[in-house]
Amino acid sequence: MLALLLRQSRRRMLVAVIASVLSGLCGVLLVAQINSALSADEAARTQLAWTFAALAVGMMITRALAAMLSEQLGQYALARLRHVIAARVMAADFRQVEQLGSARVQSALAEHSTNVAQFFVSVPAILNNAVVVLACLVYMALLSWQVLLAAVVVIGLGSLGYHLAHLRALGHLSAASVAQDGLFGYFRALTDGAKELRLHRDKRQRFLDDVLGQSIESVRHARATGMSIFVASASWGNFLIYAFIGLVLFVLVGDVPDRARIMTGFALIFVYMVTPLEVLLMNIPRANLARVSAARIEEITTDIGAETPAGRTAPTQFRRLSLQGVRHRYYHEQSDEFFELGPIDLAFSPGTVTFLIGGNGSGKTTLAKLLAGLYTPEEGTICLDGEPVTERDRDDYRQLFSAVFSDFHLFDRLLEAPGTASDEAGNRLLARLHLQHKVQVRNGAFTTQALSQGQRKRLALVVACLEDRPFLIFDEWAADQDPVFKEVFYHEVLPALREQGKAVLVISHDDRYFDAGDRLLRLDSGRLSPLQAAPPARAVLAEN
Template sequence: MLSYLIQQSRHLLIAASLSSVVAGVCSVLLVTQINAALTAGSAADRAALALRFALIAVAAMLSQMLASVLFERLSQRAHADLRRFISARVVRTDFRKLEDIGGPRVQSALAEHSARVAEFFVSFPMILVNAIIVAGCLAYMAWLSWQVFLAAVLVIGLGSLGYHLAHLRAIRHLEAAAEEQDRLFDHFRSLVDGAKELRLNAAKRARFSKDVLGGSIETVRRERAFGMSVFVVSAAWGNFLVYAFIGLVLFMLVGDVADSARVMTGFALVFVYMVAPLEGLLLALPRANLAKVSGVRIDEITRQLEPTEADAPEQAAAELTSLTLQGLRHRYYHEGSDDLFTLGPVDLSFSPGQVTYLVGGNGSGKTSLAKLLVGLYRPEQGVILFNEDVVDDASRDRYRQAFSAIFSDFHLFEHLLDGPVADLDARGNQLIEKLHLQHKVQLKNGAFTTRALSQGQRKRLALVVAYLEDRPFLVFDEWAADQDPVFKEVFYRELLPALKAQGKCVLVISHDDRYFHLADRLVRMENGQVAAVEVPPSMAAGSLAPLRPSQPPSEQGSAGVAVHRFAADGRADDRAVA
């Protein structure tokens, strides 16, 4: 991930790095001029040194300002590039894979991990400047006295070894904190999404606050505090070695060497000057390590989000003439049985102008079948034929464009996102008025004025979006479950027939058995299997065949699936259709 960011902004990074190098070199030259001024003899020499000192100081200031500005811009660009990169992967990834990864890990990558990587670019100029200063000071010490320089290298080597050993210990705790951070984001989401449940149960609220959320917060705090403390302690150990070496230079190492005053002054001055850059360098390295850990976490997530399908072109959905599921099978983990749940094999066909109700008990596989149907899940076995063409990875995203769906866990976007349409607001507001929401929300410039509505009201807005998308196939997953009886009547007796009259194919997942007789057919599911396909008298026998030209055998009653007709009162008659 760091390599990717460097490639994205390599020209800006090179310019900022060169400015930092110039700033570091100028800082070292200032130290040499200070040492020369302390030992200068004549006034003329001091005047020349003053001019050079002023020029170098101005150059150091300008180069440091330029480096800081460039790296700040680089940081903001890195943060934006990271968010765009991760978001693009999320948008294009397989839906099932995204469900397995989970929202908290993705949110953590978009928020904290990307911010840490971006912060590294802000601290990079100081790391580079401090590294240049330390290296330049070492070179100046070698020029003053190579014997004392060797002792200085030994001291710095011991300090670096201790810091490296501390680094190995600290990084493990920082990585543990990063892993716990992903779980903490999930707890933060529960804090808001589960607010009603927490307010209703004091014991649950206390345990969640203290044991779950509090425990996770404490784990992150403890691991990070320990890891960063190790870095701070190692930095203090390095500072102690610096001052110990200054004492050795002043009182033991220089002795009676030629020009001992200049050597002692130079070494003492250089080491005192090195303390702040060296400490800054040691303290900046943990931030670099945190950025590295975050970069690794982002790499892990984005590798799992690798797209496997070709993107569909932004164009109108293809016209639906026929849609057939043949031997469709899919497996997933089922919490109720704590085992893999097998959906299918399913054989069904759909045609324009047909309203199908998908019914069955909870956990029977209705929603999973709907996700298979619309292309959100990839079937493990069997094929989907769309207008007689097989749907595969190359065409699945294009196939999905034929559907509008409102699932039970739907999300309502603020904007319609359907492109610029001149009369979009007017058409949308007409639908909003029909759904009796005109006093609460309006469409303005393609966006809803508010989304602070009840669940049932937001579902009605989602229905407006589905209407405006004008796709040939619509799927409603328990849409009427949160509606008042009045709107249930409107939905089943007015909206669905209107969609049918427009030639739309509609699949409705429902438990409202009082409206089952209004369907063109009822598909019953039990334990992941299509147990029965029930049809009203007008659709039975001979009138059924012309509606579905590519009927699988299972819908004709020849594969163990019962086909029923409705009695006069709208309830299913168990007599099999001949």
């Protein structure tokens, strides 16, 4: 993931790297100019002053350029990562997205992407300070190669300690990254479960203390431990530097020619090198944290598989849609075993309304998702006008459907066809469903979503109708509606859709309205059985 981002922004990164290197070199050269000026005569000081001024201006320009480019790179990386993750999630198989869970996706879009973006911000700082440290070592060699050998020994000891600490710290950071995915799920529960938490004080307190609180503490402890190890190792490195300074000043530099200039040079270079070394050591953990986050993002995007391949032009009509020997297996929580739906043999044609009934857990919603192409049959075939629907054209096939599932999501605007015509048609439907005083469609967007669940379902019905697809699926749509709106749905909306030539599947338990359909199907334990072709009302009476 990091390699991909680096390739996509290589030009800007190259300029930032060059600017960072030049800034570091200017800084070290400034120290050398200061050391030379301390022992230079009056004639040489004038030339040194101009050189000093040029280096100071150069360092200012290159450091500012590197900082600005690094911020731009960070924002680009964050935006690009979020776009890639969102695109992969939208292109993935729906069942894979269900299994992945929203918490891991939210964690990748928020925390992990931000950590990776921070790495791009810190790259110029790492390079700048690394160049300063290396240039300082070169300057030490010019002053005294014996002292340089001692410096290499000290840096080697510091690097070994830092590497051992680095391995332990990364383990804690990885554990924090995994725990954070679960934490995002609990964050969502704060709002999704707001009603239940407020109705039960003990449940609310237990969730806060034992569930959410422990998850927050788990992430805090793992991350704090990992970063503390990095800080401790950085402090160890700083101690070695100051110990080395004392060793050089009081032991290594003896009675040698030009001793004052060498001592002054070492003192200046050490004082100047300590801060860049601290910054370098403190930025390395950020880079490691970015690496962990990038690995989590790559793991998530790998789990959801490749993008859906492009297919033919999406169909806008059909003559016959059939399920032939379709089977599907999934884990059934109520029975704690795998549930098998099918074999299903079923056909639909335009201008027909089909009612599907059955007990809870009988597989009605799963059948609707199979029919709409959201799930892939494990056995059997879905045929459109006699042609099997393959993986290549499954996304095109899904464009035949509009659906309002029981767990529907309502977007804040009409994403499919915004415009004046859709505004007018949407407002007419809102008036028909008695929502005109609550919400309006303006410029393709809804004026509010602060509605009850029943009102939101009516709004979702408006969206489904405006999409004007040839096949509509309603999963327990009327369950949250008042009797007056049930009448409108069953005796006005469904007949109007039939007259428009739409195929409609209605999952419902409202037996008093079954006369609005053309046929009635029952699903029991994954097995489908027709009750009556028409009229359904007499079939229900006969069954009773």
